[in-house]
Amino acid sequence: MNTTKRTSIRVAILGVLLIAFVFALYTSFVKDPHQVKAGNAAPNFSLPQLNGTPMKLSDLKGKAVVLNFWGSWCEPCKAEMPALQKQYETNKDKGLVVVGVNIGETPVAVQSFIEQYGAKFPILLDRDLQITKLYRIGPIPTTFFIDREGEIEEIYIGQMTDAIIAQKVAQILE
Amino acid sequence: MDVRKCECGHTNPVGTMLCESCGKPVDFQESGQPEQAAFPDMRYEGMARRSQTYSRTIIDRIWNFFSSVKIAIALILITLIASAVGTIFPQQDYIPVPVSTEADIARFYGETYGKIGEIYYALGFHNLYSSWWFKTLLVFIGTSLVICSLDRVIPLYKALSRPRLNQHLSFLKGQKLYGNSPEEASIDPAAALPAAADFLARKGYRLFREENALLAEKARFSRWGPYINHIGLIIFLFGVLLRSIPGFYLDQFVWVREGQTVSIPETPYYVKNVAYKTEYWDESEMPEKLNLNGGAIPKTYQTDAVLYVNKNADLPGAKPELAEVAKGPILVNHPMIYEDLAIYQSGVKEMELGALNFAVLDRKAGNKQVGSLKLDLYAPQTEQQVAEGITVRVLDYFPDFVMGNDGKPATKTNQPNNPMFALEIASAEGVKEKLVYVSGTVISDSKDPRYALEVKMPDFIDISGLMVRKDKAVPVIYFGALIFMVGVVMGTYWQHRRIWVQWENGRLHLAGHTNKNWFGLRKEMELLIAKMNWPVTLVQKGKS
Numbered sequence: 001m002n003t004t005k006r007t008s009i010r011v012a013i014l015g016v017l018l019i020a021f022v023f024a025l026y027t028s029f030v031k032d033p034h035q036v037k038a039g040n041a042a043p044n045f046s047l048p049q050l051n052g053t054p055m056k057l058s059d060l061k062g063k064a065v066v067l068n069f070w071g072s073w074c075e076p077c078k079a080e081m082p083a084l085q086k087q088y089e090t091n092k093d094k095g096l097v098v099v100g101v102n103i104g105e106t107p108v109a110v111q112s113f114i115e116q117y118g119a120k121f122p123i124l125l126d127r128d129l130q131i132t133k134l135y136r137i138g139p140i141p142t143t144f145f146i147d148r149e150g151e152i153e154e155i156y157i158g159q160m161t162d163a164i165i166a167q168k169v170a171q172i173l174e
Numbered sequence: 175m176d177v178r179k180c181e182c183g184h185t186n187p188v189g190t191m192l193c194e195s196c197g198k199p200v201d202f203q204e205s206g207q208p209e210q211a212a213f214p215d216m217r218y219e220g221m222a223r224r225s226q227t228y229s230r231t232i233i234d235r236i237w238n239f240f241s242s243v244k245i246a247i248a249l250i251l252i253t254l255i256a257s258a259v260g261t262i263f264p265q266q267d268y269i270p271v272p273v274s275t276e277a278d279i280a281r282f283y284g285e286t287y288g289k290i291g292e293i294y295y296a297l298g299f300h301n302l303y304s305s306w307w308f309k310t311l312l313v314f315i316g317t318s319l320v321i322c323s324l325d326r327v328i329p330l331y332k333a334l335s336r337p338r339l340n341q342h343l344s345f346l347k348g349q350k351l352y353g354n355s356p357e358e359a360s361i362d363p364a365a366a367l368p369a370a371a372d373f374l375a376r377k378g379y380r381l382f383r384e385e386n387a388l389l390a391e392k393a394r395f396s397r398w399g400p401y402i403n404h405i406g407l408i409i410f411l412f413g414v415l416l417r418s419i420p421g422f423y424l425d426q427f428v429w430v431r432e433g434q435t436v437s438i439p440e441t442p443y444y445v446k447n448v449a450y451k452t453e454y455w456d457e458s459e460m461p462e463k464l465n466l467n468g469g470a471i472p473k474t475y476q477t478d479a480v481l482y483v484n485k486n487a488d489l490p491g492a493k494p495e496l497a498e499v500a501k502g503p504i505l506v507n508h509p510m511i512y513e514d515l516a517i518y519q520s521g522v523k524e525m526e527l528g529a530l531n532f533a534v535l536d537r538k539a540g541n542k543q544v545g546s547l548k549l550d551l552y553a554p555q556t557e558q559q560v561a562e563g564i565t566v567r568v569l570d571y572f573p574d575f576v577m578g579n580d581g582k583p584a585t586k587t588n589q590p591n592n593p594m595f596a597l598e599i600a601s602a603e604g605v606k607e608k609l610v611y612v613s614g615t616v617i618s619d620s621k622d623p624r625y626a627l628e629v630k631m632p633d634f635i636d637i638s639g640l641m642v643r644k645d646k647a648v649p650v651i652y653f654g655a656l657i658f659m660v661g662v663v664m665g666t667y668w669q670h671r672r673i674w675v676q677w678e679n680g681r682l683h684l685a686g687h688t689n690k691n692w693f694g695l696r697k698e699m700e701l702l703i704a705k706m707n708w709p710v711t712l713v714q715k716g717k718s
Contacts, residue, residue: 007234010233013321013324014233014236017313017316017317017320020415021310023415024309024310024312024415024418025306027304027309027418028305028306029306034440043490045489046493048493056492071588072584072585073584073585073588105573106552108568108570108571109571109572109573116582126491128436130437130439130490131491
């Protein structure tokens with residue numbers, strides 16, 4: 001075997017092993033390829049509203065969307081409800097939609113909750129947690145600020161004040 | 175003079191220990207290399223291993239690095255130590271508090287184990303098997319496996335496919351088993367060699383002959399055992415790597431209530447729990463009387479399930495269009511299999527509250543039961559008619575009732591652990607009364623209510639935990655394991671034996687080599703000597 005042939009065989013074998021190496025590293029850094037991240041398009045979905053009619057996220061294209069995942073057992077979710085409602089009222093004419101996604105509760109419980117806390121924006125029911133899982137929701141409340149093009153501008157985990165919501169809403173309304 | 179040229183006239187590649195042609199140890203003194211202290215090791219037949227001799231380009235250097243067995247052992251040791259360190263603190267999946275964000279995980283290790291915990295987390299020991307450096311080590315071990323094997327198997331193959339016949343006497347004398355006859359012995363080589371060949375052929379040896387030399391060889395393939403074994407390991411590692419490709423591996427868990435149909439995350443499938451049951455051993459089935467104190471021993475855990483595929487899976491959350499694809503019982507160790515998907519029985523929550531039952535009593539008619547009311551805890555109806563002209567409306571529902579900080583009723587979780595209902599009973603006659611059910615009692619807001627609710631036995635349901643697995647890499651991993659076993663069997667149950675018989679300088683020379691079981695080879699050669707009646711005494715060098 002001459003030197004060039006030997007080198008090219010070695011290069012080929014090392015090349016295959018290098019591909020395996022890069023692949024192994026890639027999979028350890030990108031653990032969840034479907035992770036929902038700021039800067040990416042918000043995954044489309046469809047869920048029934050409290051009144052039964054389904055709503056698609058893609059139907060809201062052209063509008064800025066505040067997507068809020070909540071549950072009636074979560075204290076900070078209750079606390080931020082009036083602030084969300086207030087921002088919805090002030091900005092809905094400018095093209096803002098606040099969408100609340102309830103995590104796995106019964107319509108009866110959701111109905112009485114939103115009446116108690118005065119939420120008038122659309123509430124979607126994620127009965128079997130499909131969308132909660134799709135959006136990789138950990139602690140709640142988790143809120144996605146989605147711009148008019150359907151791109152996620154920011155993900156906020158935890159309770160938001162009126163001022164925080166106002167500032168982020170201003171960004172996505174631009 | 176060409177230093178690589180043997181006195182027999184053959185030119186050997188640099189690094190050769192035993193002349194490829196005549197088997198004479200290559201004279202290192204002349205080449206200025208350190209003298210061979212003893213007869214070279216026969217493991218690679220004294221062949222030159224290229225990696226040890228050339229290191230010109232960067233590619234050669236990388237190759238030589240991985241070709242070293244010392245490096246391979248070091249890599250394996252580092253991996254072993256890292257795996258051991260990974261068991262000091264719990265892995266991320268097993269930390270005792272529910273944490274969901276990366277920051278929480280980091281905080282957990284720091285707060286629980288102090289500075290060492292922080293370092294542990296920073297180095298990725300908390301999630302060892304997917305940390306980049308652990309994977310790097312594994313790929314390096316794989317690389318070393320490939321290169322070490324190639325570097326040794328190729329020269330070995332070349333050497334063994336040219337049987338060493340009519341070798342230099344120093345080669346025969348260098349073998350571990352060697353003996354010769356005295357010069358004056360009356361042996362006729364023309365008769366002795368064919369007789370020995372005949373004897374060895376009957377013993378199953380393959381023979382190579384020249385006029386005054388005989389080589390008998392058996393089970394050469396056993397030498398390939400370790401390399402086939404390595405191929406098996408590489409296939410195995412490759413299979414493990416395949417799991418990271420999207421769609422190759424799935425590991426999900428779903429809780430399904432009896433009667434409920436749930437979607438299996440990351441698949442287009444839905445599974446329905448038709449019914450769940452735990453069967454217990456009957457005392458008559460037990461071989462001896464056990465003192466169970468009223469307890470029971472479960473026999474089977476079984477979910478009767480239906481698997482559906484959602485034809486409308488493109489848009490998550492959209493109303494599913496389900497088509498049944500599989501149906502049947504799921505028992506422990508007997509999963510439901512559909513294509514690549516396997517659904518295992520793997521958990522149960524039995525006797526959970528499913529629905530509350532009440533009898534509606536008319537107090538004006540002497541507590542006569544006028545109807546019955548069922549409140550499904552997972553999907554309560556907003557309004558239902560319980561009797562002619564009497565409807566019950568659910569005003570409020572708190573599945574896990576607690577009194578909130580603000581003095582208002584609230585729920586702790588979304589699970590019906592402690593259901594609380596606010597109801598309104600209305601009759602056609604214009605009666606409107608509010609009732610509250612909480613913790614087993616019903617309270618009416620009116621002092622003298624017309625209607626009362628009597629608590630009946632609630633509905634209990636079983637919630638089955640199903641594990642959903644898909645692993646397309648399994649056939650590859652099993653195939654690798656099979657090849658591995660084939661290699662092990664080849665290398666352990668057979669021995670590569672060679673016996674040389676050579677007549678030279680008026681003496682009969684006898685030498686033997688095997689890769690294991692020297693005792694067996696020695697017995698065989700002694701039997702040959704005895705049968706042939708040769709005046710030869712075998713000497714075995716070193717310990718066997």
